[in-house]
Amino acid sequence: MTKKNLLAVIISASILAGCGDDVKVTGDETGNLEQYLTELSSRNTSIDFTLLGSNAWVPPPSALLMDTNDGTLKLPTSGDDALSNPLAAMNTADGWSLSMPIALRFKGTGFTAGTSITSGITILKLSGKLTDSTPPSVTGAISSFVATTTSDSIVITFTQPLDPSSDYIFALTDGILDKNGDPIGTSQSYAGLKTSNTTYTEGSLASAQKVVKGVEQYMAGASIDTKSIIYSSWFSTHSLGSSLFATKSGYGSAIGQSNDLTKVWKGNAIESSVDSTNPFVLSFGATADFDDALQADTNFSQYVGTTGTQTSLAGLYTGSNNNTVNVTKGTVKLPHFLSKGSDWNTAPFEAAGPSLAKLINALSSSADATAISASLVSAGVDPSPLSTLATATSAEQFAFMQSLVGVNITLADGSRLDTERVPTRFTPFAKIRSMETVNFLLFTPTTIPANMPIVIYQHGITSAKENAYYFADKLARGGIGVIAIDLPLHGERSLDAVRSANASALAYINLSNIPVARDNLQQSTFDLLGLRASISLAYSVRNNSFTGTPLAGAANPLVSTSAPRIYGHSLGGIVGSSTAAFSNHQTGDTSTDTALNSLFAITSSAIANSGGQIGNLLMGSASFGPLIKHNLGLNSNDEYKAYVSSQCNLTSTSTSKEQGACYTQMAADGTYDKLETTLEASFLQFTYAVQTVIDGIDPINMTGLIDDKPFYLSQVEGDLTVPNMVSTAPLAGTKPIADQMSISPVNSSNTTPSDNTKVYVQFSSAGHSTAIFPQVSGFADQNHHNEMIRQVTDFLSDNKLDSVSNSPSVLQ
Template identity: 25%
Template sequence: MKKMLLSLAITAALAGCGGGETLEDVKNDTPPVIPSATVKFDPANGVISVPNDLLMSGTKDGTINIPGELSANGVSVPRSAYANPSLALGALDGWSSQVPYKIDLTFPANVSLDESSAGAPGSVRIFEVVMGASLTDADCAAVPAGAGCKLLGELTFGVDFITKASGNAVAIIPLKPFKAGSSYINVLTTELKDSLGRSIEPSSTYGLVSEETPLITESQLALQGVVNSYENVVTSGGTISKDDIIFSGAMTIQSVGPVLGTIKKLLAASLQNPALPTPMVQIPEQPLLTVEQVFASQGVTGLSPAFAGVQYQKGSVTLPMYLSQPEGKEISNLADTYWQGMCSSPVAVLNQQAADQALREAGKEDEIDPTMFDVGPYEPLCQGLSEGRLHDYPKIDITRHLTKYNPIPKVQSQQEVTVQITKPILPVINFIRTQSLGMSALEMPAGGWPVVIMQHGITSKKEDMLALTASLAIQGFATASIDHPVHGERGIDVDDDGNDDFNASTGSVLAYMNLQSLLVARDNLRQSAADLLALRLGLNFTNDTSLNTSDVVFIGHSLGSVVAPAFVTQANTPLDSQVDGLFKVNSVALASGGGGIASFLLESASFGPFVQGSVLLSAGTSESAEFQAYRESSAVSNCGEAVSTSESISCGYGEYYTSLNAAGEMTKLANIQGVMSQFSFAAQTALDSGDPTNYASAIKALGTPVYMNVVVGDGEVNGNKPDQVIPPMTVNNPIAGSLPLANLMGLTTVTQSQAPTDNGMSYLVKFTKGHHSSVLTPAPNAAAGATAEGSAAATSEMQLQIATYLVTRGRALSIQNTEIVTD
């Protein structure tokens, strides 16, 4: 109000000017007025920077309201429509915890953002708050949803986040993930300046609604109430005044754990509830076969003789599948196979009840559909699994998005999955231990062999993990492995003709990491974690007494490392003392993993060009059409035929981008980067609940011992490069990549052997030699600059470190070849 009165006073003073000056004199003596730079904010006309909780206003089911989610007649769009990257955000109950974001500004001609102010402390401040309609804070439960309620604290610039200029916007870059399920208010202050040294001004809309002035329309009043609640909350701490604020906007971070946590509860409940099948690993009698013989059948020879001391078996386990089956053979047919809720969202139920009540109060009872609250077949389960909170009303909440309000996923099928089992063959293993390694002989423990669950990487298969079994057998471990969904023996054969139509191991990586439907990609990640939970439980009910299924550890490579934090977090989070031991994972080894999936995919030397090329092809911009035409021209003849293979797209994109650089097409390059930034924001937001970054702090808090290795390279020109698949660090996101994930999990970097401790410790080892798959193969890799000698040394050392770490359950670590590790 004071600002408005001030501007009125200036107007009055000018109008009252007298004396000898004429109006023309005033005009001539007055310097030209340059319009102010302002924050872009006009929600009524769709001008709003995201993330912003105003897009949660009026939510039908507790998810973000994205324009286009409802058809012209107000009906929800079909599930397949959420394949659109922007629309996919409408399936989420909040925003990303980790992706950088921008708040847009507008500038008059010849004026720009003062970059030094944009990157200085105080220009942007972020406050953690409790919002109205809180499920966890009784004081805020009755406050209207969407309104700020209570101040919890302020984030620290340079520790929790940084900011910088980004064109006509200020970019906010998290240095730590925001807390899942928590709410924050972003505040821009008068410390943010333009190139003339003037403070950026609020938009006219924000200036209007932030003042305590009478407004007319309901939408104005509602926006005024929300904005005032934001400013009242952040100023309640006394560190900022309303006069300092030029913009405030709330963002609620999406929930991460509730759905996978519910799956663990369902698995535990299956022990008592016959309606919920219990997974059980069954290993039938079979002829003796060694891993050496398996490799020989694949034409692989020249292996360590220890592989002759590893028994190979095949078992099975039946896993609940939450992914539905596609009806066609194109990648686009996977678009609506993502997870859905078993029950109706309670938010949707409340909205329907309110709508019916409004009709009653208006005397329009005849317009109420009496069948809306007819129950469906899942009503007993919804009621029983939610302590009476959830219902199955088939006509309410057709989309059934999974949220913190509605966390019970629907089981689409039960899938019998092959389990690969290996065990030590004592006579051979003991000969190697005593004659070659100078170790004492082994005996099988009274309770059986401890078990290592192993999980392979993307486009790989469980059989590739056999490369680790000799080192593990020497240390007295059995192993158990399954394929990721849509990999190996778990490909999808739509028409049952014996040939997989979708298989990331033998076909396109998009069958799993689906860029055409980000929700499918997210739920493949969640299905991988859910499968590991079910496998871990199922091991307890195996018919093989030679396995000690109460002593289980884990190894993941690449994608196996990416899904591990979600799996281990749920496995080791206490639930019930009677079942906790059935899920327990004692220690973990991760090879070549990383977090911030969207960021590391875009910057991956291996996958990045394919991802960026695929994104550009589907972006619908003029550059998209130009890129397609370029790929079909003779300019990319060295890329092979212009077909939609990953190699063709990758090579073509690299050639096209290089040609634009050479021609100085800066506008086109900027447009392409804009597309990638938009995709990164949408993709990371959609993938967040499956991203390991969001489980890292839980791993640290649980105290689960974790070992991780990362190839960082030797830093020499034309030398051994860093991991070319998952980069150790990314340029555009400081908390994406391998090293940030290790840091967030609390791992200590070591270069020397670590003496035994009473409790497990967590370590990171950085390798200067080797490549992404060195943990499995000593083969050189020209693209990574990894020589035969360096690769072989890395493989030997990595396997030694993993085996010695796991055999001590994380209490010690042996590092022998210190020449290929660095701090």
């Protein structure tokens, strides 16, 4: 991490670079403004928007801060393009955040902090971009936001995420008053673009002026007096799950072509030394009784418990439970897109083909167009779609992007098109760096009932698949099969003892390189998609039967009504939600969807102690927030570094809890209030960067894709790891997931779900992992655990919750 003001984006490196050098003007070249603009730009409190000079500033989000060549953000990095720089990390995003606030800074008198603004702000959604050949239409006004003030800013906080890959415009008027009751005003730079006296006909200012004029024209159509507008902007939002959908489609296409990944990931899209044969094949090992398997499993004591716990847990299974549950170990071979070398925490995904956006832009040169066509022919790709590519349908463009996987395109000057290979919606397929043989655990009843449901379980951060031993026998005795794998960098998938999330959560929550943190989440989802497909493949290759495997008699996974379910806890719930969303995502093409559904469909999801808006969730976590803040402060603030050295007695072996306690200690000491204020301001900026980068895979933005299938969500009151809610971020935590899906809570006041296929259960105070096993001293949360597992078993058995018990007082 670097010491930077993340939002102080200087305009000189954006679309307006070199303003004045390429400007042509018609009309009044003296800069004289209309009287109303002279007055509007002379107010005591005015928007901070400056195009030139040392104080240049364009408030994000803005189309002026996007790269028109590849559709990513283009924030100035002062020459530091390493992805450890959060600004450079943000430049890998293909749009602005779907869920983070818009903070607009003002100069001058300012505001009374905490004042609500109920008028003077208009946000509209457009059907397309302002630069489209056919002007877009307004598709709706956005009202799902609240606006408040700080001493020098207006902050617009969304209560519903914006739509992905969409275009929005907004405007503020002088109906908003400052702390003295005076109307706010505009800046000289904005007035210079807004004026009708001067028109920039060429150059960067012409582009900026067209944006301002275009936005204000739409505002006029919405009955906003344009003379009252003091600032406006246009911005495009981040795509949602573009790589998840592309990878799912690629897996499906490969499986449909003799299970050959090279049919999709052609040429250099797979690392040359990698053996990609036989992916997605479940290999079953020996089966043992639950008790024997548990006591023989050294991974349990290494990753999730002690040998004493192991013995005690085995003791709970004995007696009447003996020989009722089998455990089978096995493997499945899955594509791996992350690096495992020395750059494991600095190398994000690499796109497997050139950017479609860059290709379309390159076609404007006839020489490059000819060279591109030749490159495609040489690679065996039909170049005929090039002529209509820019206006092709999304499906046609996606098909062409898939044909570009593994293709290098040479331009007329001999250079290669798109050497950066940053995965975006315009190049969503990632390069396969290795194939990983992933171990799994399978829990099944000794006697498998007809059409037994199969549940894919995903564990939480710093844990491992072996924590399924704590509860999976209960699901199995309830007639459910459970299969579990480790998350990347967890358990047996740790790269070594240090490069492991079991050693430190920060190995996975990679604060030093946000794109890698994002891709850890994406890889985790790819793995579950691959595991899900492997279940269908195991069934179909045996003539639509699991005969001869430990799953013999289980439900048909090829049919959506009997397809596998997902159970995710904590981080596993985040990954599980993303998997469920894109497992069931439809293309609209019947034949394609039928084929994909047979491989990937998820019937229902049960998610425990998880949430959305991951950036704010982490910062609001009592468990992880202090650890994250400590590490950010240690790497970005000399005063905090000195405090740590003198006050905290930390060593290289200090635990995550001890590191977090250092920050908590500082924050509680009034002597350091100024330092805390400085640090917390920088954390807000860092969180903005984090959420911008990961918004495309965040569950809070995927509720619309989950909502059409049965869904169970649970929380514990006052969860210290995944907060129920975050007071400063209305979209962060567990409850906002339910709110976005309009699910009423089940609690002590309401023990009957209004819809037993869409359930949100609020348990009273217990542990974050009580859903897995009792956590509280003396097993005080045993009753909570029993009801949690009973509910999960009930729901996953038939995709609905048939009963809820509050005895004895386990509900909030």
